[in-house]
Amino acid sequence: MDILPPKTKEALLARVEALGGLTLAHIAKDFNLSVPADLRQSKGWVGELMEKALGADAGCLAKPDFRQLGIELKTLPVDNNGRVIESTYVSVVPLLNHWGLQWHQSEVYGKLAKILWLPIEADPAISLPQRRVGCGFLWSPNTVQEAILRQDWQELMDMVALGELEQISAKIGTYLQIRPKGANGKSLRWGVSASGEKILTLPRGFYLRRLFTQSLLDKYQFL
């Protein structure tokens, strides 16, 4: 059972609304999928299930998930107190061939420009099959948010370009941060050192900090 991609934003939001309140077991059953016991060896399972349920069509491509609509889908794990549990992966950090890259041409901007946030119950006290989908909402950065995201991106990409990879830690950045993003500590990519030589280094990704996505969720709940 394959769901076709929604043709309009309204059609997408209608599907999101229909998902709200359903358990993961319920949705998985509709696709003849079994629910893993836990996420330890299936970390992306919930996100992939939501892609199926909503008809995301970007597959493994450098997205957005809904290509025709330019909308990126992100699940937002939330505990029983409405607290966002995890940071949100955005995209890989280009370690090479990034000279002259501008904010508005970056993958980060492309994905953050329009996001469908889909809160998912993720309290450890609730078993995976019993967890429910919350109320999804569309978000685009406002002027202030974009300015801060852009500053973060620029500061971090400047460090990448200057070969300061070893000095990049997850502590840098107000909303955005860079953290390792690989299969394990042995996966390596080519980057550039401070002296301009090509070096092997960990693959990294841009992530949105938990407190930032928490603020988005809080604002939505308030409205």
Next chain:
DNA sequence: CATTGATCATAA
């Protein structure tokens, strides 16, 4: 106990 750094599965 929150965050950083490390890791798991899968598709193309």
Next chain:
DNA sequence: TTATGATCAATG
């Protein structure tokens, strides 16, 4: 092999 989907688990 690299990018997608993320969460796990060590650390301070």
